[in-house]
Amino acid sequence: MGETRRRFDPEFRAGAVRIVRETGKSIAQVARDLGINAGTLANWVQMDRLAREQDTGSGVGELAESEREELARLRRQKAEWAKERAERWSVMSSSARWSSGSRKRRAGERGGLHRFPEDRA
Structure with a gap:
């Protein structure tokens, strides 16, 4: 039969959550000490954390000034790398066009009739 819910x-x-926050002990350790399920205590800690974030006004969607600056820097760097990559592909494809006609393919070389290694047998 099922166990009744405690x-x-x-x-x-609140006391259990405070112990986790203030002592730095793991949730599992505090739960064992108090005789409760670790998942239950983890839920309480998470609810407390979310309530504290709402009270302070620093929601998950808001970024600090330093985080916004870093995000902008990373986006610029990503755009720069994408541009460099496009330029490299452009150079490689144009050089491949000029050299592909002067070279004959050898047997078994990439780009032959067989797409999969098991088809070559």
Whole structure:
């Protein structure tokens, strides 16, 4: 038969979360010490963290000034790398066009009739 659900009063929950926050112990360790399930305590800690974020106004979607600057820098760097990559592909494809006609393919070389190694047998 199923076990009856234990009810924990708000003071117990708050005390358990405070122990995790203030002592630096792992959730699993605190849960073992208190005799409760680690998943239950993890849920309480997460709810507390989300409530604190809402109270302070620093939601998940908002970035600090330094984070915005780093994001802008990384986006510029990504655009620069994409441009360099496009230029390299352009150079490689134009040089391949000029050299491909002067070279004959050898048997078994890439680009032959067989797409998969098992088809070559």
